[in-house]
Structures are given as structure tokens and as C-alpha cells.
Amino acid sequence: xxxxxxxxxxxxxxxxxxxxxxxxxxxxxxxxxxxxxxxxxxxxxxxxxxxxxxxxxxxxxxxxxxxxxxxxxxxxxxxxxxxxxxxxxxxxxxxxxxxxxxxxxxxxxxxxxxxxxxxxxxxxxxxxxxxxxxxxxxxxxxxxxxxxxxxxxxxxxxxxxxxxxxxxxxxxxxxxxxxxxxxxxxxxxxxxxxxx
Numbered sequence: 001x002x003x004x005x006x007x008x009x010x011x012x013x014x015x016x017x018x019x020x021x022x023x024x025x026x027x028x029x030x031x032x033x034x035x036x037x038x039x040x041x042x043x044x045x046x047x048x049x050x051x052x053x054x055x056x057x058x059x060x061x062x063x064x065x066x067x068x069x070x071x072x073x074x075x076x077x078x079x080x081x082x083x084x085x086x087x088x089x090x091x092x093x094x095x096x097x098x099x100x101x102x103x104x105x106x107x108x109x110x111x112x113x114x115x116x117x118x119x120x121x122x123x124x125x126x127x128x129x130x131x132x133x134x135x136x137x138x139x140x141x142x143x144x145x146x147x148x149x150x151x152x153x154x155x156x157x158x159x160x161x162x163x164x165x166x167x168x169x170x171x172x173x174x175x176x177x178x179x180x181x182x183x184x185x186x187x188x189x190x191x192x193x194x195x196x
Contacts, residue, residue, distance in 0.1 A: 112170075
């Protein structure tokens with residue numbers, strides 16, 4: 001993490017080569033990307049509704065069922081039974097929470113991001129707004145760079161070795177995709193020469 005923070009700072013403080021201020025209109029014109037974002041948003045909304053129902057169910061079960069069972073004469077007399085009921089209840093909560101968190105991780109596993117504004121520096125790419133993205137030249141060195149002139153974006157696909165630092169594909173939208181690609185290739189070559 002410390003190394004990645006150092007690389008991020010290096011990218012942000014180096015000289016700017018190209019900047020795109022607001023590419024929101026270009027992003028919105030890419031129907032495929034908008035469809036992916038909408039799908040992901042609806043999945044997250046469903047999860048949030050499920051989480052709300054789950055929280056209400058936990059409160060109701062605790063108040064209306066567990067407390068009544070624990071306070072019944074059969075369980076009041078025996079502390080071991082009460083302890084076992086509590087353990088079963090909290091283990092069930094843990095199991096359900098674990099399953100839910102794994103599902104959320106899969107849902108939240110973003111494949112592609114497109115910053116609303118970004119700049120290409122001598123050391124990499126800095127994307128501002130939502131989502132904020134920083135890609136150092138060392139991560140660009142082995143990345144694949146693709147151009148889609150029809151939808152006006154350059155896509156940076158990280159290598160397997162870089163996936164820990166850059167776990168998603170980054171789309172840089174621009175009206176001049178050839179210039180963006182040329183600058184990314186230049187940063188990539190510099191990084192390869194330096195061996196970073």
C-alpha cells in the first residue's frame with residue numbers, strides 16, 4: 001500500500017501532457033457502458049432493499065422470538081440452554097451476513113470504470129470525479145491499450161500482474177482518441193525503458 005501511495009503521488013505531481021475536463025456527454029452516448037452501469041446500479045439497489053428487510057427481520061426475531069424463548073421457564077432455569085440458543089442465533093446471523101457480503105463483493109466487482117475528467121501526465125493517468133482513478137506508468141507498461149473510435153474511448157486493460165493495483169479496465173473518453181492513445185503509448189514506452 002505504501003508503494004502504491006508513492007506511485008500515485010508521483011503520477012499526480014508530474015507534468016501534465018493532456019487533460020479532458022468533462023467527458024460526461026461522451027460517456028452517456030456510449031449506450032453499452034450506460035447499460036452496464038444501469039444493470040450494476042439496479043443490483044446494488046436490490047441488495048440495499050434486501051439488507052433493509054434482513055435488518056427488520058433480525059430486530060423482530062430478536063424481540064419477538066429470542067427474548068421470549070430465553071425468558072420462558074424452561075430456559076430460565078438452565079443457563080446452558082440459554083447459552084446454546086444465543087450461540088445458535090448469533091452463528092446463524094454470522095452465516096447469513098457472510099453469504100450476503102460475498103454476494104455484495106461479486107455485485108460490486110466493477111469491470112470497467114470511466115472517470116468524468118482526467119489528465120495524462122508523464123508518469124501515468126489521474127482520473128478525477130467519480131470514480132477517482134490513478135494509474136502509474138509501471139501499470140501501463142504491460143497493459144493492453146485499445147481504441148474504440150465509434151464510442152470515442154481508449155480502453156486500458158491491465159495485465160494480470162497489475163490487477164492488484166488496477167483491478168478494473170479503465171475507459172478514457174475523448175473526442176481525440178488517437179491523441180490519447182499516442183500519449184498513453186509514450187508513457188508506456190518511458191516506463192518500459194526505466195524498467196519500472
